[in-house]
Amino acid sequence: MPEVYFRSFLSCSFAAEDRGIVEFFMKLIRAFGIEPEIYDYQEIGRTPDKVKENIIKSDCLIAIATRRKKIEESDYWACPDWIQHEIALANAYNKPIAIFVEEGVKIEGFVGMEERREKFMRNDLIKNIDKVTTFLFNLRKYLESTYQVEKLQIPVLMRHYIHAKEEILSKELTVLRCEILMESLIQELEATYHSTELQDTTPGLSTRAEQFDFICKEMPSGMNVEPLIVQNTDYKFLWKVVFNPPLRKGEKVKYAFKVIRPNYRPFTYEETLERIRQGTYEYEEPICGACEWYISYPTAELIFDFDFLE
Structure with a gap:
């Protein structure tokens, strides 16, 4: 078990058909000592302010970009609008970002973020499991290099x-x-x-x-x-x-x-x-x-x- 745990803002779909995908990735993320936290949209208060507040308090943002609706005259799909908004917020506050993108989903406006993405297939989640785990391992190492010394439980x-x-x-x-x-x-x-x-x-x-x-x-x-x-x-x-x-x-x-x-x-x-x-x-x-x-x-x-x- 890792000595240091990091906190991630998890940006994802809340649709019933995506629940299994979200739970799959949450278990994987926790295995690397990163606690994924899903913001409760029913919380009392101004939702945009609360989202920003939780992103600021997190060590990083992990997004699971699943299919939402088909893009007209295209073979691509769009993910839920709030996922792109939350990615943009995390980017504005210089938070480390990792994005799991369902095959066929197109994310606009983040040209320089290709190295922060990893694709997955809805009907075969373990197909690219080696790439997914390597992706999470690299995120964990980056968080350690940036934050670990200030989070260590054993005094150095x-x-x-x-x-x-x-x-x-x-x-x-x-x-x-x-x-x-x-x-x-x-x-x-x-x-x-x-x-x-x-x-x-x-x-x-x-x-x-x-x-x-x-x-x-x-x-x-x-x-x-x-x-x-x-x-x-x-x-x-x-x-x-x-x-x-x-x-x-x-x-x-x-x-x-x-x-x-x-x-x-x-x-x-x-x-x-x-x-x-x-x-x-x-x-x-x-x-x-x-x-x-x-x-x-x-x-x-x-x-x-x-x-x-x-």
Whole structure:
């Protein structure tokens, strides 16, 4: 069993005749440590907003494009409209995408996505099972290379301290300064990750870094320590600290970074209440969301200061 599970938004048909196909692929997907989640269209609320929210929270999108209706004057079929819409949303938010396409189905508007597709036959689902499993294996490896370090359940490092300070520069802008002393708990630690992910779905918000600075203050002799930005979008800022050669067990590194980004938090109490009324705020009631840290590794000391405007 895999130690790390990933979450996939599953875009698919809800027709009774397609249920067996969807269940077949769901079992295969789970076998690779990816949990396919189907959005409940009966959920109370604005459906487009809820779909977008669930796609943003997922690690990837997997689509099962089955036949819906025949395309006029053509030998091809169209899949359900919402599948193409959900693929477009995932693409806009830079989510990894994998599409299983029924033979004869034509998907428009995604010319550069041929490598993200694998065909299947409705009446012989196991015919291309070797290609399907290879396709899912490659998706799993890609997700591991992008997200695994931040999801590992077994600690690969410990942080002796995190000293952080965030300052509101204006209603529109904040700056985060952080210094970290860490120690490797394994023999070959290649990198450690940091991420900021937007959960609030209020339109116009962003976590995109406008300025990013990094400095390594202490490191083992002969080591090179560099930052590498993996993803910098309105919805996620993901970067890693790369160690070359990899850190050995017991070796320590001290580094600091500064990020200037848009202020995505409500600036006033009234603004918070308005977001709650709209149903876009990530919490059900007003809270102080200043220190929104998810501690992935053992951490001996966390100091967080927050400076507001006068």
